[in-house]
Amino acid sequence: MNFLGNPRSHTAAFLPVCWLLLNILKPGHCHSYDNRYAGDKVIRLIPKSEEEALALKNIYHQLKVDLWQPSSISYVSEGTITDVHISQNASRTLLAFLQETHIYYKVLIEDLQKAVENENSLQTQRNRRSLSEYNYEVYHSLEDIQSWLHHLNQTQPGLVRVFSIGRSYEGRPLFIMQLGRKSRAYKRAVWIDCGIHAREWIGPAFCQWFVREAILTYKTDPAMKKMLNHLYFYIMPVFNVDGYHFSWTHVVYTWRNSPQSNMMPLPNEQLTCI
Secondary structure: OOOOOOOOOOOOOOOOOOHHHHOOOOOOOOOHHHHOOOOOEEEEEOOOOHHHHHHHHHHHHHHOOEEEEOOEHHHOOOOOOEEEEEOHHHHHHHHHHHHHHOOOEEEEEOOHHHHHHHHHHHHHHHHHOOHHHOOOOOOOOHHHHHHHHHHHHHHOOOOEEEEEEEEOOOOOEEEEEEEOOOOOOOOEEEEEEOOOOOOOOHHHHHHHHHHHHHHHHOOOOHHHHHHHHHEEEEEEOOOOHHHHHHHHHOOOOOHHHOOOOOEOOOOHHHOOOO
16 A cells, blocks of 8 residues: 655645535535535635725625635735635625626635535545545545554554554544654654644644655655654644544634634634634
8 A cells, every 4th residue: 555655746735725615524414514505605806906905894894704815804905815705695795896896806616515515525535545545635534644644553664653642532542653763762852743723734734744755755865864763753643633523524613703703714724723
């Protein structure tokens, strides 16, 4: 099984991807999230003047849009790329306003519910693939990451040792990977943890990518070989296991994107912990 792939892929593995489109289907429902996003749109706008920016800020507040970027309505200004998720009913009002004021816009997602379900279908197909086709360029569930850990523990005995340091509040195992050549019992160590903030899926993805690069380049990169020969890297790919699992099965709102806050939801690599 090849869990590593080719070294140093230049594919843009971690481009910002909307957190919503990457959640998995809720069990027992024919539609993701009870079809709550049916007809919702994602619209991109770039105000060409401060007057347009001010007008957009006002309409955003009135319609309580779900701002995907920038991180706050206060950052909307001339030339700023602005992506908003808006409900089906409110989208009619917003589109009429944009047409009336001649503000240029582009509909990125015509029906968010369909986009979610299409992504869920792709995720299901990925999960059905053999473990040998592990893809480092997509986000993985907690179960996938734990299977990946155990596989490397079995197939890379010279560099990898996986062990548990206990269990989480909800009873999930807390796995650590020791990465480094087993040259002696005690070596200086480097600690790396990812996934403290549950919805920042880019964190666990980075930890997996780092392990992949380290193992793939160990024999060819003198710097990497020196580090793995003289150091142990202790890597915890998912620190907040309960929160990470929850973020894959629920729509999560925190103070940053609650109705009482001016902060709206962001792409997943910028969100706070739950």
